[in-house]
Amino acid sequence: MKLKSLSDKKIRQLLKRFAWIYVVCLSVPFISTLLTTKAQGQMLLMGIWPAASLFYFLAYRYLAKSFKYEINRHLAFSYNGGGTLAGALYSLAKVVLLAMAFMIFMSANNT
DSSP: OOSTTSOHHHHHHHHHHHHHHHHHHHHHHHHHHHHSOHHHHHHHHHHHHHHHHHHHHHHHHHHHHTOSSHHHHHHHTSTTGGGOHHHHHHHHHHHHHHHHHHHHHHHHHHO
8 A cells, every 4th residue: 555645534533443442552552451450450561561652652653654745744754743642642642652761771771
């Protein structure tokens, strides 16, 4: 599928779909904690959140860069993502990835 041939409306729909998939991935550890033990939920949190955040971060950047109109690209990468759920979750994904990098850095300094 070539994304350059998609209209901006279709790209926005794909971003919204990926945003909802990302929300579901972020909620899985909490649902698991309610249904099973706290330790299993924490383990899922440390595994799913960084992996889902990395996937969403890369997918959002790839899709948002393929907008045809410059104003849509600008809004997609603005401070709060143009006020959309997808843009806000992109900011959350950046924070999660930054926290993961900080934790790796701190654990490497402690060893």
